[in-house]
Amino acid sequence: MYSRQVDNVELTFGVSGLLYKSNVLMYDRQTESLWSQVLSQAVSGPMSGHTLQVLPSTLTTWEQWQQKHPETMVLSMETGYSRDYSKDPYADYYPRRSGLFGVFRGLFKGHEGKERVVGITLNGQPKAYSLDSLRQQGETSDQHAGEKIFFRFDNVSGALTVSREQGEIVPYIPTYWFVWKQIYPTSKRHQENQLQ
Amino acid sequence: MKKIGLGSWFLLILLFTLPPSVFAGWDFSRVTIPEEEIKSGGPPKDGIPALTNPQYLSASEAMFMQADEEVIGIYLNGVARAYPIRILSWHELVNDRFGDLPVLVSW
Numbered sequence: 001m002y003s004r005q006v007d008n009v010e011l012t013f014g015v016s017g018l019l020y021k022s023n024v025l026m027y028d029r030q031t032e033s034l035w036s037q038v039l040s041q042a043v044s045g046p047m048s049g050h051t052l053q054v055l056p057s058t059l060t061t062w063e064q065w066q067q068k069h070p071e072t073m074v075l076s077m078e079t080g081y082s083r084d085y086s087k088d089p090y091a092d093y094y095p096r097r098s099g100l101f102g103v104f105r106g107l108f109k110g111h112e113g114k115e116r117v118v119g120i121t122l123n124g125q126p127k128a129y130s131l132d133s134l135r136q137q138g139e140t141s142d143q144h145a146g147e148k149i150f151f152r153f154d155n156v157s158g159a160l161t162v163s164r165e166q167g168e169i170v171p172y173i174p175t176y177w178f179v180w181k182q183i184y185p186t187s188k189r190h191q192e193n194q195l196q
Numbered sequence: 197m198k199k200i201g202l203g204s205w206f207l208l209i210l211l212f213t214l215p216p217s218v219f220a221g222w223d224f225s226r227v228t229i230p231e232e233e234i235k236s237g238g239p240p241k242d243g244i245p246a247l248t249n250p251q252y253l254s255a256s257e258a259m260f261m262q263a264d265e266e267v268i269g270i271y272l273n274g275v276a277r278a279y280p281i282r283i284l285s286w287h288e289l290v291n292d293r294f295g296d297l298p299v300l301v302s303w
Contacts, residue, residue: 001270004291004298012291013300015244016222019237020229026289026302027241032223034234037302041228048226055299057270062278063263066255069276072269073252074261075283075290081245083286085260159269 002040002052011047021182023175038173038183054171058159059131068154118172119180119187120162122147126184128177133190134160142190246289252277268301270294279303 004011011028013035018025023038033045040052058065066072077085117128125145134140134151141150149170152161162170173180180187221241224231255261267278273295284290284303292299 001268001302002300004300010298012248013289014242014246015239015288017237017239017241017243018219018222019235020233024237024288024302025234026246027222034222036229039229043229044227045223045225048228052300055270055272057268057301060267060269061263062261062265062267062280065267065269065276065278069269069271070255072255072276072278074255074258074267075277075279076251076253077260077283078251079247079283079287081286085280085283085286087282 001055001057003055004052006047006050006052021179023179023183038175038179040173054173056169059174060159068159115177116174117177117180117189118160118162118174119184120144120149120170120172121184122149122164122170126180126187128180128187128189130190131160131174144188244286244288246291247287248291250290250292268303270299270301272299273297 004013009030011030013026013028016025016027016034018034020036020043021038023036025034025036025043027034027045028042028047031046033042033047033050035042035047035052040054042048042050116131118131118134119126119128121127123145127142127144129142129151135153137151137153138155139150139152141148143149148165150163150165152163153159154161160172162172164170177189181189219234219236261278261280266281268281268284270277270279275294277292277294279290279301281303284301288303290301292301
């Protein structure tokens with residue numbers, strides 16, 4: 001999730017239909033600049049170079065989220081569009097970008113590339129961690145870019161927190177390994193037995 | 197006189213019948229990524245409609261929700277909201293607001 005407030009201007013976003021490295025490019029309706037979700041940055045047009053502030057969000061299940069926040073509201077199916085919300089349009093195609101558009105089909109063998117990861121960049125160095133593996137371990141740490149970083153999975157809310165030694169929060173991007181690898185070709189990916 | 201080959205005719209017809217390029221109309225000035233790496237995703241601009249002014253239900257009203265289904269959960273400025281993935285997948289973007297703060301939920 002991002003803040004839509006950029007330089008004291010409130011932007012509204014739409015889907016451009018264009019992809020960069022198999023990740024959606026959005027555009028803002030005020031200036032028609034194109035923005036990359038994964039880079040959190042405008043990549044062309046008048047806003048080029050501006051960044052979006054990333055805000056914390058959690059990928060979890062309804063049950064876990066409701067336990068942690070009983071007062072929660074839920075996005076209504078009354079969206080103004082008639083869509084069949086009883087099913088995910090990409091359910092047959094996961095991961096949705098590769099399957100639906102076919103661009104990257106066959107680039108990765110089996111399901112390796114389709115693995116869900118959380119990607120971080122620390123001191124300019126990218127690295128990706130398997131979401132499943134972090135979830136299983138609960139609390140763990142890793143040595144990256146000359147620093148020790150800590151991962152904590154809250155089993156109640158399903159929320160993941162990544163922090164540095166002094167507790168400073170490290171923002172992360174949940175995505176697929178094949179998407180992350182295309183944005184950051186030099187990115188390392190942790191091997192499970194390397195986690196302490 | 198040289199005859200125009202079948203292939204050339206085919207190309208000419210193709211040229212006039214194809215819809216305008218998905219790249220037309222976009223401002224690629226000040227582009228910061230290699231332009232040749234910008235690809236068409238299939239649907240045209242706004243072919244996947246982003247949501248604005250989304251509506252909400254309370255948890256007890258949301259009878260359609262299943263316990264094990266995936267949501268993006270956000271807790272901000274004292275407000276908690278869940279965005280079911282099966283709705284987000286049809287729209288990809290939600291232009292929303294938590295109190296005074298305008299936010300963009302993306303999937």
